[in-house]
Amino acid sequence: xxxxxxxxxxxxxxxxxxxxxxxxxxxxxxxxxxxxxxxxxxxxxxxxxxxxxxxxxxxxxxxxxxxxxxxxxxxxxxxxxxxxxxxxxxxxxxxxxxxxxxxxxxxxxxxxxxxxxxxxxxxxxxxxxxxxxxxxxxxxxxxxxxxxxxxxxxxxxxxxxxxxxxxxxxxxxxxxxxxxxxxxxxxxxxxxxxxxxxxxxxxxxxxxxxxxxxxxxxxxxxxxxxxxxxxxxxxxxxxxxxxxxxxxxxxxxxxxxxxxxxxxxxxxxxxxxxxxxxxxxxxxxxxxxxxxxxxxxxxxxxxxxxxxxxxxxxxxxxxxxxxxxxxxxxxxxxxxxxxxxxxxxxxxxxxxxxxxxxxxxxxxxxxxxxxxxxxxxxxxxxxxxxxxxxxxxxxxxxxxxxxxxxxxxxxxxxxxxxxxxxxxxxxxxxxxxxxxxxxxxxxxxxxxxxxxxxxxxxxxxxxxxxx
Ligand code: HEM
Numbered sequence: 001x002x003x004x005x006x007x008x009x010x011x012x013x014x015x016x017x018x019x020x021x022x023x024x025x026x027x028x029x030x031x032x033x034x035x036x037x038x039x040x041x042x043x044x045x046x047x048x049x050x051x052x053x054x055x056x057x058x059x060x061x062x063x064x065x066x067x068x069x070x071x072x073x074x075x076x077x078x079x080x081x082x083x084x085x086x087x088x089x090x091x092x093x094x095x096x097x098x099x100x101x102x103x104x105x106x107x108x109x110x111x112x113x114x115x116x117x118x119x120x121x122x123x124x125x126x127x128x129x130x131x132x133x134x135x136x137x138x139x140x141x142x143x144x145x146x147x148x149x150x151x152x153x154x155x156x157x158x159x160x161x162x163x164x165x166x167x168x169x170x171x172x173x174x175x176x177x178x179x180x181x182x183x184x185x186x187x188x189x190x191x192x193x194x195x196x197x198x199x200x201x202x203x204x205x206x207x208x209x210x211x212x213x214x215x216x217x218x219x220x221x222x223x224x225x226x227x228x229x230x231x232x233x234x235x236x237x238x239x240x241x242x243x244x245x246x247x248x249x250x251x252x253x254x255x256x257x258x259x260x261x262x263x264x265x266x267x268x269x270x271x272x273x274x275x276x277x278x279x280x281x282x283x284x285x286x287x288x289x290x291x292x293x294x295x296x297x298x299x300x301x302x303x304x305x306x307x308x309x310x311x312x313x314x315x316x317x318x319x320x321x322x323x324x325x326x327x328x329x330x331x332x333x334x335x336x337x338x339x340x341x342x343x344x345x346x347x348x349x350x351x352x353x354x355x356x357x358x359x360x361x362x363x364x365x366x367x368x369x370x371x372x373x374x375x376x377x378x379x380x381x382x383x384x385x386x387x388x389x390x391x392x393x394x395x396x397x398x399x400x401x402x403x404x405x406x407x408x409x410x411x412x413x414x415x416x417x418x419x420x421x422x423x424x425x426x427x428x429x430x431x432x433x434x435x436x437x438x439x440x441x442x443x444x445x446x447x448x449x450x451x452x453x454x455x456x457x458x459x460x461x462x463x464x465x466x467x
């Protein structure tokens with residue numbers, strides 16, 4: 001019988017009650033880095049009655065999130081987040097998650113994502129046209145607005161300009177509540193008559209009303225508008241492959257006999273896509289553009305690539321093939337500043353990993369941090385240096401273990417929006433920087449806030465210069 005991972009693995013011990021909890025909460029990045037540096041790839045520690053295992057071995061990470069994914073569930077904090085975002089893909093578990101994932105998958109099929117690219121480019125052009133030479137912007141704020149507009153438009157189609165700001169504000173309130181799930185006192189705080197709780201209830205009602213309105217409109221229109229919502233509304237679980245209802249009436253009848261998502265499931269999935277799909281990408285874009293502002297050579301290479309791609313017209317998804325350096329810039333930015341900086345999994349049973357060298361007790365929590373693994377010198381020579389070129393070197397890529405890089409996780413709970421995010425980030429950078437150069441005004445290095453996502457702590461001030 002496995003009793004405790006802390007019996008077998010090295011790790012820090014609390015010097016006083018609450019010591020490790022305090023250290024973890026006050027500086028999570030520093031806390032995990034110090035443990036990995038001192039105790040190696042596999043370590044363990046306890047906080048109260050909770051047992052934690054920290055892994056920095058790409059093969060063991062693969063084992064947890066891919067090979068033995070069924071033996072784990074999401075962390076208690078993420079499960080607690082159901083209170084704020086409902087039972088969507090991010091928070092659901094087991095067979096329910098599998099079914100929802102299957103139903104949602106067609107909305108992220110490459111042909112669909114290619115269809116969303118027009119909205120991504122249109123929204124970026126709109127921002128590029130509104131910018132003024134010499135103006136000072138908070139880059140992070142601008143990227144949050146841009147990705148919110150993109151996700152809103154790709155979810156619901158183009159006709160909702162009036163509602164975008166209102167939805168944005170309500171979503172912001174919900175995201176704050178989502179972050180509260182990390183607080184061990186969240187279940188108590190959620191029940192108190194706090195202004196934040198009242199704001200949350202209002203925001204949740206606003207978002208639900210808006211989403212329900214769009215679902216109804218979409219059902220009444222009865223046509224596939226090419227947006228995410230259309231695919232989700234029309235997805236049917238036939239028990240085998242998921243079908244998406246076609247506009248052909250015969251096909252519709254067949255598919256209608258299969259099981260679709262209820263309005264409540266649709267609503268929870270849509271709120272989840274909003275939450276999961278906009279801040280992460282905004283953070284990746286902010287870090288990539290900030291890194292470019294600090295690296296003239298990389299910026300010069302990027303300009304020559306984007307000036308040549310699709311010259312004289314708006315970029316299309318087909319142009320992505322001609323933007324390998326821009327993609328490398330995004331990849332390298334997510335290596336150094338992974339928007340999802342940590343994955344956690346709780347063991348549903350006692351689990352043995354790495355041919356029995358690591359034992360995770362039932363209810364033990366495995367921590368895997370992109371922040372640590374992405375800066376490991378064994379896989380990343382000069383790990384602290386921004387070098388997009390490393391992504392164009394196929395030999396180096398082949399020599400690295402797959403899970404030395406996992407910005408989108410992996411296995412059955414991997415990011416469903418990965419292709420969406422790559423397309424969006426590359427097209428946004430290429431479209432904005434066709435006309436603009438961004439000069440950083442923030443002091444370096446960036447200060448970071450690692451909450452649910454890794455985001456800049458302060459505004460990221462940039463001076464706009466027309467190219
Ligand atoms: C740079 C941008 C993004 C990053 C770094 C990112 C990262 C991640 C990661 C690491 C996970 C796995 C979490 C875990 O295993 O615990 C995840 C899950 C998820 N992401 Fe993303 N994501 C990004 C963009 C998006 C976008 C654009 C969407 C949707 C439009 C999206 C929707 C989701 C959803 C729904 C899940 C849950 C999937 C499931 O459990 O089945 N993400 N994301």
